[in-house]
Structure formats: structure tokens, C-alpha cells
Amino acid sequence: MRSLSNILQLGIKELRSLYRDPALLLLILYAFTLSIYTSATATPESPHRATIAVVDEDQSPVSQRITDAFQLPYFMPPQLIDHGAMDLGMDRGLYTFTLNIPPNYQRDLLAGRNPTIQLNVDATQVSQAFTGAGHIQQIIQAEVTAFVQRYRSETALPIDAVVRTAYNPNLERSWFGAITSVIDQITMLSIILTGAALIREREHGTIEHLLVMPVTPFEIMLAKVWAMGLVVLLASSLALRVVVQQALGVPIQGSVSLFMLGTALHLFATTSIGIFFGTVARSMPQLGLLVIISLIPLMILSGALTPRESMPEILQQIMLAAPTTHFVELAQGILLRGAGLAIVWPQLLALTVIGSLFFVGSLARLRKSLQ
Structure with missing residues (x-):
């Protein structure tokens, strides 16, 4: 004691x-x-509520599909703007990312011409820009691939990998x-x-x-x-x-x-x-x-x-x-x-x-x- x-x-x-x-x-x-x-x-591993604007010069189903793919919590709802507003918005820091979809993008895509989409990134927003560009590229690639496969009625592969994230879904x-x-x-x-x-x-x-x-x-x-x-x-x-x-x-x-x-x-x-x-x-x-x-x-x-x-x-x-x-x-x-x-x-x-x-x-x- x-x-x-x-x-x-x-x-x-x-x-x-x-x-x-x-x-x-x-x-x-x-x-x-x-x-x-x-x-x-x-420093986030993925963008969080990043601001993005889209210049849609194609006005096609695939361009609309790409625009709709940017959703919360990763991106704010995309703003549809024109070329003049794109440069002005980037200069004023209104948008971290601006996406420019060229005219006839869907036609060239289905014709196999490999068209490109321009992505502008505000590098002063380091925490978002560092990971956001790659994230946007993955989103566009996934949407374009799904659209082309559906348009050409390509059959799915016999084996498909389904990933389920446990404990931390997002x-x-x-x-x-x-x-x-x-x-x-x-x-x-x-x-x-x-x-x-x-x-x-x-x-x-x-x-x-x-x-x-x-x-x-x-x-x-x-x-x-x-x-x-x-x-x-x-x-x-x-x-x-x-x-x-x-x-x-x-x-x-x-x-x-x-x-x-x-x-x-x-x-x-x-x-x-x-x-x-x-x-x-x-x-x-x-x-x-x-x-x-x-x-x-x-x-x-x-x-x-x-x-x-x-x-x-x-x-x-x-x-x-x-x-x-x-x-x-x-x-x-x-x-x-x-x-x-x-x-x-x-x-x-x-x-x-x-x-x-x-x-x-x-x-x-x-x-x-x-x-």
C-alpha cells in the first residue's frame, strides 16, 4: 500500500x-x-469539389455523356461556357479545369480518327490540379470507351473484373x-x-x-x-x-x-x-x-x-x-x-x-x- x-x-x-x-x-x-x-x-488523392467548365462545340450524345460524368463530390456541376469565357474564367481563377470538346468529335471518333480533347489546368490550385488531370482523363476514357462499344454493339468479354471497395467506398x-x-x-x-x-x-x-x-x-x-x-x-x-x-x-x-x-x-x-x-x-x-x-x-x-x-x-x-x-x-x-x-x-x-x-x-x- x-x-x-x-x-x-x-x-x-x-x-x-x-x-x-x-x-x-x-x-x-x-x-x-x-x-x-x-x-x-x-493533399487529396482525388479532386474534391473542383470547379470545371466545358466548351462543348460538338453538341453530340458523346459530348453530353462526358459532361454529365463530372459529378459530386469530385467535381462541382460543370459550367457550359464559350471560348471567350474560358480564358477569362481561367485568368480570374473561377475554374480549376476547362475542357474543350472540338466540333465533329463524335463523327471523328466513330470514324476511327482518334480526335483529341483539350484540357486546361490552373496549376496554381496545386492540391486539385496535381490529381485532377489524371482523374479527368480516366473519366473521359471510360465514357468514350463505353459509348463506342455500345454504338458498335460490341459483345462484352467473357471475363469481367468487378471491383468492390470495402470499408471506404469513396x-x-x-x-x-x-x-x-x-x-x-x-x-x-x-x-x-x-x-x-x-x-x-x-x-x-x-x-x-x-x-x-x-x-x-x-x-x-x-x-x-x-x-x-x-x-x-x-x-x-x-x-x-x-x-x-x-x-x-x-x-x-x-x-x-x-x-x-x-x-x-x-x-x-x-x-x-x-x-x-x-x-x-x-x-x-x-x-x-x-x-x-x-x-x-x-x-x-x-x-x-x-x-x-x-x-x-x-x-x-x-x-x-x-x-x-x-x-x-x-x-x-x-x-x-x-x-x-x-x-x-x-x-x-x-x-x-x-x-x-x-x-x-x-x-x-x-x-x-x-x-
Whole structure:
């Protein structure tokens, strides 16, 4: 009971120290609000409500079919204009894309002359123009191919590929980006806060006060782990509810409580890593460098940005020792696919084992550094 009381009181002391550190508080606020929102909506993989105008000089069924193919949410309803309005609208920034369908386009198309359609792109609208041109080309190609096949009464191929998109029917990048950003912020903040808590004790000279008190290194470490882990857990829960679900409109398919359980186990591992970094680094700049060189591979090679199946086999096996690999699988499975405990229990078990190993190793390192 005395040990539990010491751990509780030391943890409360850490929370009070964090409350008096405005820089870390602003970092937490930014990381779980603006950082998640901007990461999810930075550069879309497909155009979103892009403005487009069409100069239809053909006035044929195929030109009408192409015009009607541009629909929400990718494009605003196309504006039918003439040549003069096309240049003026592009100069004024009214249209991101203008499409010019030449006269006799359908006649030349059916005659096999391969007519062309002119597409003008406002390259100053980088987020839309970067992906919109290719998207428009695919739409035109699909509509023209379907029209020609129907006109010539071509029979369909004996085998046809039918693609059904699961979990994210409209391929919304913000859904995936928001979940990935939450995972990254949880990992980053848990390491930084625990490492900073230990370095702050050394810089302020309070570590010597702790050493003369009847507390053990185990109690000191566990207090920092639960206190900083609780802060990140609460912040991630609010971010998931306010930023991800309400601001970005990302539907959560699975149990939030199960995700919070997985997050707590992940925090057990990452906060232990933060303690280890705090014993290695002697100042906050050194801690920042350690965090940078460790977070980049943890984020990139964990499967959050690139599927693990596309990585070399030996790299996949090595990254099984990292808690982020299992946490990414768990988070994406629960939040995006609606996975339950029967599916994600291997990841929960792996996080428990990895967290215990990191905790024991960091505790040994802390005891050595305190001596």
C-alpha cells in the first residue's frame, strides 16, 4: 500500500509539473487537433469539389455523356461556357479545369480518327490540379470507351473484373490519414513527455530530492509512465471524438473502448521507450534528436504509410519487435474495419509482451543512471 501511495503521489507531481509547462501543453494541444486535421486534409488523392467548365462545340450524345460524368463530390456541376469565357474564367481563377470538346468529335471518333480533347489546368490550385488531370482523363476514357462499344454493339468479354471497395467506398483519403495521424501523435507524444519528464527532473535538480526520499526507481518510473500515459490516452480519446469523428466526419466502425485498451498497452511500451531515452539524453535537444531518428523508422516501417506486405521479408520480421507495428494493425482493424477482440487479440498480446520487455530494460537503465 505504501508503494502504491508513492506511485500515486509521484504521478500527481508529474501532472502538476506538466501543467506548469506551457510549451508541452501547447504541443499536446496542437498535436491532437490541428496536426491531425491538416495531415488528413493536406493533399487529396482525388479532386474534391473542383470547379470545371466545358466548351462543348460538338453538341453530340458523346459530348453530353462526358459532361454529365463530372459529378459530386469530385467535381462541382460543370459550367457550359464559350471560348471567350474560358480564358477569362481561367485568368480570374473561377475554374480549376476547362475542357474543350472540338466540333465533329463524335463523327471523328466513330470514324476511327482518334480526335483529341483539350484540357486546361490552373496549376496554381496545386492540391486539385496535381490529381485532377489524371482523374479527368480516366473519366473521359471510360465514357468514350463505353459509348463506342455500345454504338458498335460490341459483345462484352467473357471475363469481367468487378471491383468492390470495402470499408471506404469513396476512397476518402482523410479517413485513412486521420487514423494514421492519431497513431503517430500517440507514439510521438508518449515518448517525448516521459523523456522530458525525466530530463526535467535532472535539469531542475529535483532528481537528487527523489533519491534521498524513501522511493525506489521502480516507483519513480511507474509514476511517470502512468501519468504521461494517462495524459496521452485522454488527449487521443478527445481527438478521436472531436477531430476525427466530428470535424473530419470519419466513421468509426469498431469499439472505441477496445481501441483505448490497445492504446493503453501501446503507451505502456512507448512511455518505457521515453524513459530509456531520458536516461541516455542529457538535455532536451539531445532527446529531440533521439526522438527524430527513432520515430521516422517506427512510423514509416510500421505499415501506417506503406503496407508491410510490400516490404522485404527480413524487414517485416525485424519490425515485429516494434510496438508501432502491432498498434497500427490493431488501430486500423478496429477503427476502419470494425474488428473485434477475437481478431485483434494477437496484437494485444504482442503489445503486452513488448511493453513488458521495454519496461524491464528501461528500469534497469534507470537504476544504473541513478547510481
